[in-house]
Amino acid sequence: MKGYKKIWALLLTVAVLAGLSACGSKGNDHTEPNAAPSSPADNDQKDSENNAADGKDQESGLKDSDQPYTVVLPDGTSITLEKTPERIVSVGPNITDILFKIGAGNCVVGRTDYCDEPKEVKDIPSIGSIYTPDIEKIVELEPDLILGSIHFYGEAKDRLDELGIPVAVLYDCETIDGVYNTIRTAGELVGKAEEGIALADETKQRIDSTIAKYSGSEYANFKAPSVYYVVDYGENGDFTAGGNTFIGKIITAAGGENIAEEVDGWQIAHEVLIEADPEIIIVRKGEAKTFCSTPGYEELSAVKNGRVYEFDTEHQLDRQGYQNADIFIKFAELFHGETE
Secondary structure, three states, rough: OHHHHHHHHHHHHHHHOOOHHOOOOOOOOOOOOOOOOOOHHHHHHHHHHHHHHHHHHHOOOOOOOOEEEEEOOOOOOOEEEEOOOOOOEEOOOHHHHHHOOOOOOOHEEOOOOOOOOOOOHHHEOOOOOOOOOOOHHHOOOOOOOEEEEOOOOOOOHHHHHHHHOOEEEOOOOOOOHHHHHHHHHHHHHHOOOOHHHHHHHHHHHHHHHHHHOOOOOOOOOOOOEEEOOOOOOOOOEEEOOOOOOOHHHHHHHHOOOOOOOOOOOOOOOHHHHHHOOOOOEEEEEEOHHHHHHHHOOOHHHHHHHHOOOEEEEEHOOOOOOOHHHHHHHHHHHOOOOOOO
């Protein structure tokens, strides 16, 4: 997995350029060994409580596990599921993480080699890579829903569509709101609508609170530092997050001046980078030393001034999800001078 950080970033570039109740838990209708028999009055009370609970679920937007429902996906298409999925194959590290966070992790029966969070996923069978998952393995897992993120398009998705397995791709790359939409939609798809909404709202609240924190009068004279986010560099060319990407929007909203604001997509000309000479450069963990010593970057001011910062961009930035709030807060602190 050592090379995954760069692989994920490159896949991102290529792609753009070119909770038990929701899982239909079973076996819980037993009677406790020492439980007393229920009286008719008790049964009436339970029926009343169950009816009230059913009404509450309907009001909250949760789906009855046995009723078909339709969900609109981030790309504007829609998918209809016959019932709440009980067996899910996740073809996206961010999706796997979100599912566990909202309490649907026990429904995940398959994941990719790159799904490494939370730690519980190590016990789930892998279906291989994101671009070329093992279709036979997926079929063997008998999923009733396959959830993918960026990269999961093309031949693999087409083959699964032909097999009649419901497939939903969740990715909204252009705005921060797309992050929240991805989380909410994941929850709605797996019968965890309330949990998805709550996690999306919490993520938004953390980001909005951070923006508000640095909007006070004490920051009236704040000048946004110029920032460059390194996706790839060197012989492969220079890749970053353009202004029309959700990562670019995160940098700007956190208080940075993205030097790639005018870039459409992910590739930037080396000459533009050198001319912009950013004050702050952000790289993946373990990349600072290599980046700074690579020919063509040594003369940048951020390199000379020791302002090349390592972050866990693999999990907290490149993957669209609730962890984006974690790195947003760190970026805001850095850009506003609270961290060195």
